[in-house]
Amino acid sequence: MDGRQLASKWLKTEALLSDSRVADYIPATRMYNSSNLHQMLNQYGFVVIKPVVGGGGAGVIKVTKEGATYRYTYLANTRSFTSFDAMFRSLSSAKKKRSYLIQRGIRLATIGGRPIDYRVKVVKTNGAWVFRSLVGRVARKGLFVTNLCKGGTMLTAGQGIRRSLSGNWVRSKKNEMRHVTRICTAILEAKYPGIGQLGFDYGIERSGKMWIFEVNTRPQ
Template sequence: MSRQLASKWRKTAALMKYPVAAVHIPQTKAFNSRNLLYMLQRHGMVFIKPIVGGGGYGVIRVSRSGNIYRYTHMQVNRSFTSFTQMYRSLVRVKARRKYLIQQGIHLATIDGRPVDYRVKVVKTEHGWVFRSLVGRLARPGLCVTNLSKGGTMLSGKKALALSLPHIANRYKRHEMRSLTLNCTHIMESQFPGIGQLGFDYGLDHSGRIWILEVNTRPQ
């Protein structure tokens, strides 16, 4: 049976040890008041995510614009005039589990809806092989793209063509596959026994690839 690893923190920390992967990882910190204020001051927008969990469950988008703080949890949007007010409310609505804070990436969009990518690989007797490279388009009004939250699956080729028409489509898909192979070898060296991986990538408006998450039990 393929080894599974639930902790987003452990998987991120493993990849961060290697420059080939680290340059693609958004800044990540443990969730607390001090770190959240720092990350908002530095990046303007972040996502807080349960360290253990999947399917977009519990993910909250938090942003700062001047002295206004906002968060989006599913389709609920709230605004506050102070960080302290916002943080208290956030603690009440987030899932009762440990969280991390991830630098927010302004993803390329299709009709204003963010799109990201899932690349899945499995290990066979002949080594690691690609199973799929697909795009996931968020449901209108949501900031998460998960299919379980109403997202729409597209071919990777179509998602790239619609969201980043000025980017060389074939080259970008090759770049995602190459990054996937590098990261797969890193993950296998750090966590022997894994047999399948799903890499969630986000591309910003310039086409830069960001590693949003790695799953050892991809759906």
């Protein structure tokens, strides 16, 4: 195992939120509890809850509110409820006992109706950070998580941007991802010296707005 691992998504999110250069790339994030979930669903209509510790898309649950209907999707199964309390009770059993956080849901650009996000991996080599990969990941049909271990499909970032947005955006969006990655890497390394590799998960909305969903210190 090379370098430090920083398992907590909450700590990494807090570190990035503290820097005005990248804070706008982080979707609103709060610790999981009933009042935070209720408030964020009323505000955004769509949130994702995920374990504070864990990767590979494991345990990630999508929660939506449309009118008076509440729904959550775990893997390919969706359940609907007519009240927040009924849904919250059901969620409590679905999410096991782990500690979770809630993140504003982002409606990603899609390819053939399947959401796509991007993984940027950097590794520290001979004292300098080097870009190892920049790839797009398309969710398996029917799933909303794009993780390859959950059956997602990989393609180059350029192909992903071209097919989900437009060829005109390929260069600018790849440059933006690299630029933000460099800033975030410097922030995290200053706060947690000794990290040796980082994996950044980016999403892009149809409008072109880019988000950072997660930073992994042990990227797959």
